[in-house]
Amino acid sequence: MHSFFVIPNLDKPRTLKYTPEACQILADCGAEVWMPAYLREKVHLPGVRFVESAVGYDWCDCILCVGGDGTLVHQAKHAIHHDKPIIGINTGRLGFLACIDCHRLDLLKQLVADDYAIQERMALDAVITQGGSERCYTAINDVVVTGGTVSRLLDLDIWCGEEQVINYRADGVIVSTPTGSTAYALSAGGPVIDPAIDTLEMTPICPHSLFSRPILFSPESTLAIRQGARNQNDVYVTIDGEHSVKIGGGDQILIRQADKKVKFVLLDRSGFFKVIKAKFIERGD
Numbered sequence: 001m002h003s004f005f006v007i008p009n010l011d012k013p014r015t016l017k018y019t020p021e022a023c024q025i026l027a028d029c030g031a032e033v034w035m036p037a038y039l040r041e042k043v044h045l046p047g048v049r050f051v052e053s054a055v056g057y058d059w060c061d062c063i064l065c066v067g068g069d070g071t072l073v074h075q076a077k078h079a080i081h082h083d084k085p086i087i088g089i090n091t092g093r094l095g096f097l098a099c100i101d102c103h104r105l106d107l108l109k110q111l112v113a114d115d116y117a118i119q120e121r122m123a124l125d126a127v128i129t130q131g132g133s134e135r136c137y138t139a140i141n142d143v144v145v146t147g148g149t150v151s152r153l154l155d156l157d158i159w160c161g162e163e164q165v166i167n168y169r170a171d172g173v174i175v176s177t178p179t180g181s182t183a184y185a186l187s188a189g190g191p192v193i194d195p196a197i198d199t200l201e202m203t204p205i206c207p208h209s210l211f212s213r214p215i216l217f218s219p220e221s222t223l224a225i226r227q228g229a230r231n232q233n234d235v236y237v238t239i240d241g242e243h244s245v246k247i248g249g250g251d252q253i254l255i256r257q258a259d260k261k262v263k264f265v266l267l268d269r270s271g272f273f274k275v276i277k278a279k280f281i282e283r284g285d
Contacts, residue, residue, distance in 0.1 A: 001062045001085075002031050003032040003034065003062075004032070004062050004063075004064045004111075005035070005064065006019065006023060006033060006035050006064045007064070007066070007071070007075050008066040009066065009067030009068065009091070010042060011067075012066075012068060012071075013091075014091040015067055017091075018102045018105065020045050022108060023047070024045075026108055026111075026112065027047045029112040029113075030112065031111075032049065033045075033047065033048050033049070034048070034050070034055075034059075035051075037051060038053075053078075057078055057084065062085050062086070062087060062111060063075055063078065063079050063084050064086075064088070064089070065086065065089065066089045067091055067092060068090065068091065069094060069096055069097045070241070071088065071098070073097065076140045077138050077140065080258070080262055084263070085263040085264070085265045087267070089101075090102060096182060097264070099266070099275075110267050111265070115267075117266040119263075119264045120261040120263055121177065121195045121264060122178065122179075122258065122262075123140050123177060123257075123261065123262055124139040124140075124142075124143060124200070124255055124258055125256055125259075126239055126255050127253070127254040127256075128245055128251065129251060130248070130251045135245070139177070139180075139240050140180070140240055140262060141179060141241075142180040142185060142240065143175045143176075143237065143238070144174050144184060144205075144238045144241075145225055145235060145236070145237050145253065146172035146205065147172065152234075153171065154168070154171065154227075154228075154231055155168075155228030155230040155231035156170065156173055156231070158225055159223065159225075160217060160223055165215065166212075166215075167228055168207055168209075169208040169209065170204045170208060170212070172205040173202060173225065174188055174201075174202070174203045175200060175201070175223060176200075176201045178195045178196075178198070179262075185203045188203045191214060196272075198219035198257065199217060199219060200217040200221055200223060200255065200257070201214060222254055222256040223255045223256070225255070226252050227248075227249050231249070234246060237253055
């Protein structure tokens with residue numbers, strides 16, 4: 001890799017401290033370092049070229065995020081669209097996806113030396129049909145159907161293809177990727193899924209039942225979520241915690257595997273479950 005489009009999240013207090021050091025390490029290795037033009041007045045770094053985002057995504061060899069996991073999830077959608085690998089420097093809290101600790105920036109030298117691995121992970125397409133029109137969103141972690149800010153019991157019908165799977169009386173439902181299995185779905189009682197496995201995970205949120213459990217579907221499945229006949233509450237669809245759409249009684253959410261996968265750059269080949277242990281068990285999160 002010889003060119004990097006660096007995306008810093010300036011809302012993270014430590015980002016401004018570590019971004020210059022990261023850029024300098026890459027420049028010292030002979031790499032080109034670009035940043036979005038809208039940061040020109042906020043970040044002053046010698047040797048950094050400021051370009052329009054479309055240019056940066058198209059021309060770079062790798063997208064480098066400086067921030068937390070939310071920053072990486074957001075930028076991963078651009079990475080999919082432009083077919084670019086992505087990696088993150090963690091200046092947030094957990095840093096499960098942003099795998100470079102801000103105190104180990106020397107690892108960036110491996111990128112220029114081509115000493116890394118690429119792990120492809122599935123994403124989701126969520127198609128919301130309302131009044132004959134469709135809106136399509138890409139989800140890296142999950143698609144969540146809830147009652148919005150107020151916790152209310154919803155009546156939801158879940159279909160897989162032409163077959164009705166289940167009717168949930170619950171606070172909502174989460175459909176997640178294996179990557180998202182360690183996010184909201186984990187808190188709702190879902191399993192941890194190895195990201196090397198392609199599957200759609202469906203996890204109910206506080207189901208009004210003694211027997212409701214998460215369900216795993218094949219990657220070829222298309223799930224449809226509709227309001228049940230008894231639902232009288234507002235229903236919202238949220239994609240990766242970023243976009244929220246209110247849906248009505250005749251609306252539908254179709255969720256399926258996206259055509260393209262996210263290319264995560266790995267520098268540490270110690271394995272997924274070692275990371276799980278380090279982030280969730282040893283840290284006590």
